[in-house]
Amino acid sequence: MQGFIKKIAEYTREAVDAANYLAQGLAVTFDHMRRRPVTVQYPYEKLIPSERYRGRIHYEFDKCIACEVCVRVCPINLPVVDWVMNKETKKKELRNYSIDFGACIFCGNCVEYCPTNCLSMTEEYEMAAFDRHSLNYDNVALGRLPTSVTSDPSVQPLRELGYLPKGVMDPHNVPASEPRAGHLPNEILEWMKENPKDQTEKELNKINN
Amino acid sequence: MNIAISTQTICFLILSSIVIVGSISVVLLENIVYSAFLLGGVFMSVAGLYLLLNASFVAAAQVLVYVGAVNVLILFAIMLVNKREELKPVKGLKIRKIFSAAICFGLLALLIRVDLITPWSLPGPVAIGEEATARIGEHLFTDYLLPFELASVLLLMAMIGAIVLARRDVPTKDIGTGNVVNQSLLEKPNVPILIDKSSN
């Protein structure tokens, strides 16, 4: 009898616990309904890519000296540099240059090591294609500049989360004059110049923390 | 003949033809699944006949018990059983068929005879309609109490029997090595109740 009552008591407690957990879960779900969506309505709205965004690579044919550094630093030796030696001038003559963006991982090594800065990264990321071969860009395609999000009239540009004012999550309806959270390096430098050294260190610690 | 009576006649004809055609097909169809589904249809039409007789509670009970429970159980059994089974040809199938047909027709003749010689009072007693539920309950708990309780005891016995039959017996010892093995299910231990302990 004692055991039976004990069993029933345990069973009841388990049922009550289960109901309690269910109620907690419901409370969480209900609480989430309070949070508003921060959806960016792509393709009508687009985020402005950040300053060092590593998008599709831009290439300037005229600057290139066909040194092939980009090929050597590339993890998979992707860039194809098609050149011939001009025997008369004893100089490399560049014919074609291409990068296959179907294989590129956008690591930016080529851009980093290019001695003449003829390679650079753009903010273009919309490279969907019906055929993977059309992702193989030649020097003409590589030389095109993408349309900037901010200058496209059909697109509403929105700031990314890191560029929003402090505490703001939704990029919609944030005035352009509102500064981003934190300070830029030049701002900090300027401010350091204005203030004595020991005080700045304290303040810097405050900012960093 | 006004509209209500003609509607009733048409409904009666449709329902009874479904009952007759359906039940004949249940017996004669080769595919057992069709038979089971048709049986459900027959039960439904019988419920419809009850409705025509103003016995809505009996009709609903018919649907709940026969369609919702009996027929679903039959369907379950058919669908869970592996139907790929080679049956041995039965000897003298023709004679058996003739015999069973004769018995069936004899039963039919008997039924028809009973139907003809019984003095049915026409029109029958007035249907009590909505009060039927209360009346049935009253009868079940007064003059039909014993059959009612007997039926419930019978059902309880059947249920316990089904549980005993369906219970999964897990041997506690490995048959080959004789070692004790833990073959408990996912969470709960399953104590065998039908294994003869003296033989181990």
Add this chain to the structure above:
Amino acid sequence: MLTSNSLNQTFAIANSGLDLEFSFTKAMEGVGLSPEIAHILWLPLPMALVLVAAVVGVLVTVWLERKISAAAQQRIGPEYAGALGILQPMADGLKLLVKEDIIPARADTWLFTLGPVLVLVPVILSWLIVPFGQKLLISNVGIGIFLWISLSSIQPIGLLMSGYASNNKYSLLGGLRAAAQSISYEIPLALSVLAIVMMSNSLSTVDIVNQQNTIGLLSWNIWRQPVGFIIFWICALAECERLPFDLPEAEEELVAGYQTEYAGMKFALFYLGSYINLVLSALLVSILYLGGWGFPIPIEWIASWVGQDPNAPSIELLTGSLGIIMTILKAYLLVFLAILLRWTTPRVRIDQLLDLGWKFLLPISLVNLLVTAGLKLIFPSAFGG
């Protein structure tokens, strides 16, 4: 059981509410038709109305489900079809309507076609007994709520039929699971309804609501049957195959269960059936436990405070429309709860499902029934003597 509650009777006479059929027959007779013809003309009207109401209810529920799900997940949800995406379910329905109707090559054509119909028809038939007011229901049949229980027991046959006819192991498994789930949860459901019926001395939904609306909010059945309410709601969710119990169509295991091979309008019938069933269950919970069309404070009290005659035509019209609004409001509150539960609870396993049904809900509902019977004997005034 034989003597109906005198309180209920006086209540029913005092508040006969709107009688649309009577007014319609009167109007038709005014045009010069015989009462019989007027009756025949009247007959299809409520049926068509209920079909329209059920379908509109489903459209609203689908929209709500999508919007509330989106809100719970910080999404926007349907937005462009109509204002706030309100036409999205319509667009979905239209798409399913014009989609190609595919019957798999080795499927059983007849059973494959009949299955969805057998799933949908009982659900729509059950709307017969849903009252939106004293006289605002299709038929006040005496067996009322029992009709719903027996009709909903037809559904498993349709599920088994479509599962078998699809000639697909996922479909068959889904159909079997659906039928097993439907059968096991019907028993606690029926037992919790029985406790209600015991208190109201009637199977009729109108009587059940009337019995709850004597002193407004405090006389609702949820206070007298809290356990029954929870059992009924869990079982209703299981019968509708809503999320904690959506094993028959568990997409990770069974593709889509018995719906796997269906496309176009036949799939739409399943879809419609499941949502009509959800709305119906919510309506029935509001009728059985939340006072149906009753306002939290009885209208008669308000009318007497204001100094109006509760039987005046304008007040009756107000009461009738308020009743419809209250019923729908309560039902949609429950739909909202179901959607929240959908995004809160994970799906149970099949053994957990059957454990919950047979080892938890069934004993609890039996105890609930017993306790209700005891309380009815001890406090006949509070528990419908």
